[in-house]
Amino acid sequence: MKTLRVLLTVVSVLLPAAAAAQDFPAKPIKLIVPFPPGGPNDIIARVVGQRMSEIAKQPVVIDNRGGQAGVLGTDAIAKAAPDGYTIGIVSASALVINPTMEKVPYDVAKDFAPVTLVTTVPEMLVVASNVPAGDMKELIALAKAQPGKLNFASAGVGGMPHLAGELLKLTASIDIVHVPYRGAAPAINDLLGQQVQMAFLDLPVLLPHIKAGTLRPIALGAPKRAPTSPDVPTTAEVGMPDLLIENWYGMIAPAGTPEAIVNTLNRLANEAMNDPQVRQKLADQGLTVAGDTSGHFRDYIGSETKKWARVIKAANLASAK
Known part of the structure; x- marks a missing residue:
C-alpha cells in the first residue's frame, strides 16, 4: 500500500510536467x-x-x-x-x-x-600596413627580434580579442604588449593610423579594411577558411593548430x-x-x-x-x- 501511495505521488507530480512539456509553447x-x-x-x-x-x-x-x-x-x-x-x-x-x-x-x-x-564568429589576426610581415612566420620572427616592442590592440581587457592576443603570446612564445581600447572601432582606427601593430578582432568588423587593403590579414582562428576571405589561411594551416580562436x-x-x-x-x-x-x-x-x-x-x-x-x-x- 505504501509503495502504491509513493507511485501515485510520483505520477501526480510527473503528469502535469509532461502535459506542460507536450503543450509547449502555449x-x-x-x-x-x-x-x-x-x-x-x-x-x-x-x-x-x-x-x-x-x-x-x-x-x-x-x-x-x-x-x-x-x-x-x-x-x-x-x-x-x-x-x-x-x-x-x-x-x-x-x-x-x-x-x-x-x-x-x-x-x-x-x-x-x-x-x-x-x-x-572567427577572430582574424591582422597587422597594420607598415608592419614588415606578410605571414605568420615573418610576424613571429619580427616579434622575437624585437621583444616587448610590438603592440597588439584589443576591444577591451578580458574580451575575446584580448585573450586571443594572449594565446598568441603563449603559443608562439613571443613578447608583445597589450593595448586595450573601449571597443573595436577605436582599436581599428589606431591600427589604420599605425599606432599599434596588430590585433585579433571579429572577422565582420575587419572585412571592409581587408578588402580595401588598409589592413593586412595574417591568419584566421577558425577550423576552416571563411567564404568572405578565402585567400586567408587558418591558424592550423600556418602551423599553429592550438591557436583556434572563435x-x-x-x-x-x-x-x-x-x-x-x-x-x-x-x-x-x-x-x-x-x-x-x-x-x-x-x-x-x-x-x-x-x-x-x-x-x-x-x-x-x-x-x-x-x-x-x-x-x-x-x-x-x-x-x-
Missing part, C-alpha cells in the same frame, strides 16, 4: 539578450527568434538587458522560472570568460540548462527546465537555424551557423572554460574572487 517566449540593441548578440537573437516564432506559432519577444559585459542579463536568465518561457542567447564572455576572471552572481554549471550553440553565442534556459522542454527549444532553434534565409542573413554578418545538441553544447562550454582559464591564469588576468 504562450509567448521571452528571449533575453544581455546586451543593448544593434550588436551581434542582438542581431542573432532577432534573426533566429523571428524564425522560431514562425515555427512555434507563438511570439518570441526580445528583451535587451545590457550591463556588466553581459553579466546582468545572463543573471536574469539564471533567476527566471524554469518553464522554458524565459530563455536567452548569450556570448562566450558571459558563460566562460567573465566567470573565470571575476566573481559573477551565477554558477554556469549549476544555474543553466544549455539548449544549443547558435553561431560562431567568439560564439549560444542559447540557454534556467536550470531545472524540464528536459522535454529543453529538447523542444533545441528543435525549434535548430529548425530555425537550418532555414536558408536565416543562414544567409547570419552569413551576411560574418557569422557561422552552428546548431547542436544540448549535451554537446554543455560539453563545449566546459572545454572552452578550461581552454581560456589556462590563458587567463598565464596572463594573470583573474581578479580575487
